[in-house]
Amino acid sequence: MNYLKEVVVMLLLGPYLILLGKEVSGGQITGKGVINLAHRQSSWTPLMQTSANLSEITSIRSFFEFRTLDPEGAIFYGDTKDGKDWFVLSLRDGIPEMQIGKADILVSVKGGRKLNDGAWHLMELRSEGKFVVLKANNNVELVVGLHSKLAEEELTGKIRLGLGGMLVDKQKLFHPFQPGMDACIRGGQWLNLSTLWDTEPTWEPRPCFSEIKRGSYFPGTGIAIFNTSDLPGLKTEEAGITIEIFGSWTGTTLSFQSIGFQYISGPEVQLGLKEASETASLSHEPATFTVNILKHTLVVNGKAELETESLDFFSMWKKGMLLTFGGVPDEREDAKSIHHLRGCLEKILVQGQVIDLDQALYKHSAVSSHSCPAEAVNELI
Known part of the structure; x- marks a missing residue:
């Protein structure tokens, strides 16, 4: 070994150093276009991420179209308090799974229909008080409720979002998974934000094929x-x-x-x-x-x-x-x-x-x- x-x-290592010596392709991009999550160097760090002051958030709702044949991987991540409270949406066995860390509580819930069929699915995530709701193609697939007496009700500071990975240590997961996600996202509306997203330094944007097979x-x-x-x-x-x-x-x-x-x-x-x-x-x-x-x-x-x-x-x-x-x-x-x-x-x-x-x-x-x-x-x- x-x-x-x-x-x-x-x-x-030699080719990798050659790659590092080149002008990097990472930068800032909009989150509304077609995004291929598959092609990346890091397995856990998000392919792209953004942040905003919580005072700027007027709608706790995100929606996007999503397509994959991959049974497992990270899709969407968000956190506050520099990662003390966090959320991640992933697939496991093709089925949506949400994991949440908040104060003294870790939650992992999996459910709904399989989404790794290679078709485009309209996904919506929204917050309803103490509940997080996931919809796929306008059907409610998963609802997760969470309450902690130790959590602060009034949120201040920044919120961070990421696609295709996490910004907190994987050891915090209640139910570990393989993060790499061979998938495409398009038409994203992330909360009500219009800010640009920062990408991995070595990331080169790659298109998505119009139709795919396994x-x-x-x-x-x-x-x-x-x-x-x-x-x-x-x-x-x-x-x-x-x-x-x-x-x-x-x-x-x-x-x-x-x-x-x-x-x-x-x-x-x-x-x-x-x-x-x-x-x-x-x-x-x-x-x-x-x-x-x-x-x-x-x-x-x-x-x-x-x-x-x-x-x-x-x-x-x-x-x-x-x-x-x-x-x-x-x-x-x-x-x-x-x-x-x-x-x-x-x-x-x-x-x-x-x-x-x-x-x-x-x-x-x-x-x-x-x-x-x-x-x-x-x-x-």
């Missing part, structure tokens, strides 16, 4: 890296370990890296063993791509690509290799490459279990974890 962490730092989208830039020791492991030696990928793409599909070993599968399969190397060609990228890992053999789409008694792939998998989807970790991450994957991985299975890119050891911000442009639909909004 320590080796993998060192490798990731060495391979990815899958992980690689635009020709960026990779996702897993530690194999964190993935499902060996059940029987006879069956080995199976990786299945479904979708449509070109470029590098996956690669393995460990000490003295590298395997790359893409337009050309390259096998590196210490100082020796071999190459073999795949005729095309199939709609289904399967790698079966046996003790001393790698089988790709039913064909043995590598057989060696000197390596024990089962031990290497358990100890930890870098399994990378979409490219090779030592390629420059901030530039497009003919070797990087371009297309939609509709489903990734390891030992029959679906793999979520949000669980990756590292994922480039250009990669969308849960949505791809629908077939034959590439218009942007």
Whole structure:
């Protein structure tokens, strides 16, 4: 595990510093346009945030259109008293969840219909005294009541708002969740505020596709890296370990890296063993791509690509290799490459279990974890 962490730092720190050396793209934007929450460096800090004096607030009501296929992540956050009292709206299993921290009370309530169906939903959040109401498509989905004798009734100071993350420590959550949200928001009206929102310093605004389908989208830039020791492991030696990928793409599909070993599968399969190397060609990228890992053999789409008694792939998998989807970790991450994957991985299975890119050891911000442009639909909004 320590080796993998060192490798990731060495391979990815260089491109990251290059990115920091560029003129940053963050700044101030309006909260009313189309906002893609998916592409970001930080997982917890909001993609964008704003603040205002509470004396300026005349309507405790916000509404916006929201679309996602992601089952879990942070949508909307607000707090007062510099985070002593806070609120966050998120999804869990596709279902809305509200968590509130106020004085001595923590509340977590989940309910309503699933919203991660890829359709646009009109969302409304409003305060009704001691109650917070969530509506979706003009239907009340969730009502949360909260009262504390320790809370101050008259609020003064500032209110802070955030999209796609939180401004307080995640340890304050009553019910932890994965914050990354592959979603789009448009037409936002946030309280009655007309102030601009501050964005992450490295954030580059990205459009949203007009129609989407389930899958992980690689635009020709960026990779996702897993530690194999964190993935499902060996059940029987006879069956080995199976990786299945479904979708449509070109470029590098996956690669393995460990000490003295590298395997790359893409337009050309390259096998590196210490100082020796071999190459073999795949005729095309199939709609289904399967790698079966046996003790001393790698089988790709039913064909043995590598057989060696000197390596024990089962031990290497358990100890930890870098399994990378979409490219090779030592390629420059901030530039497009003919070797990087371009297309939609509709489903990734390891030992029959679906793999979520949000669980990756590292994922480039250009990669969308849960949505791809629908077939034959590439218009942007």
